Amino acid sequence: MKFEDYPVAASPPQGMNPCDQCVLRRLDAFLPVSGEELATIQAFRVGSRRVEAGSSIIDEHRRSPQLFTLYSGWAFRYKTLSDGRRQILSFLLPGDFLGLQDEFADGHTHGVEAVTDVTLCAFSRERLWELFHAQPKLGYDITWLVAGEEKMVDDSLVTSGRRNAAERVAMLLMHLYRRAERVGMVRDGWVEFPFNQQHIADALGLSLVHTNKTLRRLQRLGFYKIDAGWLRIMEPHALEKLGDYFERPMRPTPLI
Amino acid sequence: MKFEDYPVAASPPQGMNPCDQCVLRRLDAFLPVSGEELATIQAFRVGSRRVEAGSSIIDEHRRSPQLFTLYSGWAFRYKTLSDGRRQILSFLLPGDFLGLQDEFADGHTHGVEAVTDVTLCAFSRERLWELFHAQPKLGYDITWLVAGEEKMVDDSLVTSGRRNAAERVAMLLMHLYRRAERVGMVRDGWVEFPFNQQHIADALGLSLVHTNKTLRRLQRLGFYKIDAGWLRIMEPHALEKLGDYFERPMRPTPLI
DNA sequence: CGAATGCTTGACGGTACTCAAAGATTGTGG
């Protein structure tokens, strides 16, 4: 699938059998599902939602009544300390499943905010258990998604705990590029890069000023370019080596 | 259940119906299971294992052929960069389920190492899907466990990204104490604390020397004591406030 | 055109890292 076909900020299909026409399912990034599974997913679905850039998708301190699959756009999960310091936990791309964590905790998990305009498929939290029961395979898939997300947070923890500023930036740029590539968001080597430097700083555990200086340094070295909100990786090997971060070819994942 | 009853480094029950006699299941920390579920868990179980303090439970770069529930002792998950820098991702206590992550990734997830002598119940990875299929409730429970672990890593990421040294130490001490308390490992206000300062440093993303200086400072302030490998929290409120970390009463979790 | 937001740079200071070496504790073998 080429980028040209990719529905930037498009809404999920509506009507009788929306999941049949889901554009995401055509990507190699996602595992095929049986007709029966698709029917179960669709029954679990309660509609779609659109959230503007910069708005909250899930409030940090309230349990969200619904679960979501991100259909288009960029978002991020975050937590804040009581004095306002914010840490971005992970970035979210199309296909990511959100809101599950507070199924098992009494609120106080994390907030989710849209970076760009975003569209989501909404699912009924109450019927989650029903889903596991009706189609154990989908339960297995959800476990898979949660485990995958944990793996990403594990990586970020290594970054935050053990990498210096330049290594952190290198690792984040490669990480975001690879993930976007996987869901067809790369066009001629460029990805939409809607983040400001405060986002990067909050994700990497650095101050805004130091993030800026580090970004500029790597840019002057010719490792990457950012132009009008689009990112191009010029020296992937240099960045991978600097960040000691080598993303292995990603396996197809489930899509709920 | 009192500490006196707690099986330090005890092996899991053997024989015909080991899970019936599981000591962990008597703790309030864990949800009750139906007889049918218990039978399924027991059929999924393939034996037990004992690992010495300091030895590897799961190799960092090889996929473990089995899944485990930690039955007694302390362990930790970690990742290392290619130049040897190590980050501890989380600590593991009795009841924690390990080895699941690389079910969904091709190796390269994390290593697990025993801090004290440790005993484990081993499960067949191959039969995991069978378990989901036979008892969707247990699949749901496993998702719960993974989500709970992710929540802990999220917290650590906030710590590593946004807290200073004293705040990190405060948060870690409270976190470990509360978790140990939950599974009955506290005796008269003291918990076994088998970690050396290198463990703490690697968990917090600090250097060994700075970790030492910070620990000493909080100890001189009278916030905690460590004596012969046992920890006592003297000023829980001071530590909670310093770390901006208030563990809410933890709900009972599933136990596989 | 002014306000708001985001990027960039310089100056300065402090937290945390590295290096180094001396205690303290534990373990081991003769």
Place this chain on the structure above:
DNA sequence: CCACAATCTTTGAGTACCGTCAAGCATTCG
């Protein structure tokens, strides 16, 4: 049981990475 090694803890000295403060510049938007 003591001596010696190994491991861990503690402290000091010097440094550097990164944070804070401040201000100027660029871009977008109403």
